[in-house]
Amino acid sequence: MGMIECKNVSVVYNNEVEALHHIDLAIKGPTITGIIGPNGSGKSTLLKAILGMAQFNGEINIDGVTSKKFLKKIAYVAQKSLIDLSFPITVKECVSLGILPSLGLFKRIKKADWKRVEKALDIVGLREQEQRQISALSGGQFQRVLIARCLVQNADYLFLDEPFVGVDMISEDIIIKILKNLRNEGKTILIVHHDLSKVKDYFDQLVMLNSKVIAAGATAEVFNMQNLKCAYGENIFVDRGE
Numbered sequence: 001m002g003m004i005e006c007k008n009v010s011v012v013y014n015n016e017v018e019a020l021h022h023i024d025l026a027i028k029g030p031t032i033t034g035i036i037g038p039n040g041s042g043k044s045t046l047l048k049a050i051l052g053m054a055q056f057n058g059e060i061n062i063d064g065v066t067s068k069k070f071l072k073k074i075a076y077v078a079q080k081s082l083i084d085l086s087f088p089i090t091v092k093e094c095v096s097l098g099i100l101p102s103l104g105l106f107k108r109i110k111k112a113d114w115k116r117v118e119k120a121l122d123i124v125g126l127r128e129q130e131q132r133q134i135s136a137l138s139g140g141q142f143q144r145v146l147i148a149r150c151l152v153q154n155a156d157y158l159f160l161d162e163p164f165v166g167v168d169m170i171s172e173d174i175i176i177k178i179l180k181n182l183r184n185e186g187k188t189i190l191i192v193h194h195d196l197s198k199v200k201d202y203f204d205q206l207v208m209l210n211s212k213v214i215a216a217g218a219t220a221e222v223f224n225m226q227n228l229k230c231a232y233g234e235n236i237f238v239d240r241g242e
C-alpha cells in the first residue's frame with residue numbers, strides 16, 4: 001500500500017519541450033515527499049503525468065496498478081495561479097466539492113457528509129468563516145480551504161503543487177501539521193516546493209528534478225550540496241532564457 005512507481009517516463013510538450021526525461025522513481029508511502037528543482041524542471045509535470053493530465057511515454061503504476069485507475073484515490077491541489085478565486089462560492093460549499101468524486105450522479109450531499117465538511121473546517125481552523133465567499137479570504141486561508149476539501153475527499157494520495165506560495169506563516173504551520181498527521185495516518189503526500197530552507201523540516205523523502213531525476217530518496221541522504229549543484233547549476237537558467 002502506498003507505492004508510486006514511474007518507469008522510464010518521459011513527457012514532451014508540443015513535440016519540442018522535453019519536460020521529463022526517462023524518469024525512474026519508486027516513492028514508498030506513507031510519506032511526505034518533496035519534489036524540488038529549478039524553474040521549469042518538470043515538477044508540476046511529474047504530478048500531472050501521475051494524474052493522467054499530461055501525456056507521457058513509459059509506465060506509471062500506483063500500488064502495482066496503472067495510475068489511470070487510481071484517479072479517485074488522489075486528491076490534487078493545483079498551483080494557486082490556476083484557480084479562479086472570483087468564482088461565487090462560500091467556504092463551506094467549496095469544501096463540500098471534495099465529496100463529489102464519491103457521490104453518484106445526481107445524488108445529493110447527505111447530512112453525514114455535511115458533518116464531515118464541518119469537521120474538516122474545524123481542523124483547518126475556518127469553521128467560523130464557513131459562510132464567507134472564497135474571494136474574501138487571504139491567500140493562506142484559501143489554501144486551508146483547499147486542504148479541507150482534500151480532507152473531505154479522504155483520498156489515500158494527496159498531491160499539492162506549491163501549496164505555500166502567498167501563504168502566511170500561521171497558515172503554513174497549520175497546513176504542515178495537518179499533512180504530518182495525515183502521513184502518520186498512512187497517507188502518501190507529494191508536494192511541489194521551491195523554498196529550500198524548509199526542506200529538512202517538512203519532507204521525509206525528496207525527489208530532486210532537472211528534467212531528469214538528479215536524486216531521490218530519504219531527505220537526509222539526498223539533500224546535500226553536490227546534488228543541489230547538480231540540479232540548480234548555473235546553465236539551466238541561461239538555457240531556458242529566464
Ligand SMILES: Nc1ncnc2c1ncn2[C@@H]1O[C@H](COP(=O)(O)OP(=O)(O)OP(=O)(O)O)[C@@H](O)[C@H]1O
Pocket residue numbers: 013014017018019037038039040041042043044045046
Ligand atoms: N502545457 C504546456 N505546454 C507546453 N509546455 C509546457 C506546458 N507545461 C509546461 N511546459 C514546459 O515544460 C517544462 C516543465 O514545466 P513544469 O511546469 O513541469 O516545471 P516546474 O518545475 O513545475 O516549473 P515551475 O517551478 O516554474 O513551476 C517547462 O519548460 C515549461 O515551459
